[in-house]
Amino acid sequence: xxxxxxxxxxxxxxxxxxxxxxxxxxxxxxxxxxxxxxxxxxxxxxxxxxxxxxxxxxxxxxxxxxxxxxxxxxxxxxxxxxxxxxxxxxxxxxxxxx
Numbered sequence: 001x002x003x004x005x006x007x008x009x010x011x012x013x014x015x016x017x018x019x020x021x022x023x024x025x026x027x028x029x030x031x032x033x034x035x036x037x038x039x040x041x042x043x044x045x046x047x048x049x050x051x052x053x054x055x056x057x058x059x060x061x062x063x064x065x066x067x068x069x070x071x072x073x074x075x076x077x078x079x080x081x082x083x084x085x086x087x088x089x090x091x092x093x094x095x096x097x098x
Contacts, residue, residue, distance in 0.1 A: 004039050004060045005067055006089045010053035013082030018045075018054060021081045025057065028076040032059070035073060037066025055082070064088055 013021050022043070029041050039060035046054050061067040067088070071077070 005064045007059045009057040009084050009086040011055040011082045011084045013054050035070035037062035
């Protein structure tokens with residue numbers, strides 16, 4: 001079982017600024033995808049009308065060190081389009097169909 005470093009980034013953002021944020025995210029994601037240790041990233045949008053976090057990014061890296069190095073090249077650092085909360089995780093359990 002592969003145990004990548006997972007970063008989950010729930011984002012508070014006004015609906016009116018969502019497209020601007022997503023354009024910036026796509027540019028940054030394309031840059032990050034070129035960094036050593038990058039595995040994948042997925043962006044999720046809430047389906048609930050009054051959710052606190054409209055968007056949630058889930059990024060996977062081979063290691064925390066790879067993520068930390070990759071963040072040095074992230075064009076979104078310092079941008080003030082939304083409020084991003086984040087933490088890093090490691091997988092501890094998996095359930096698959098039997």
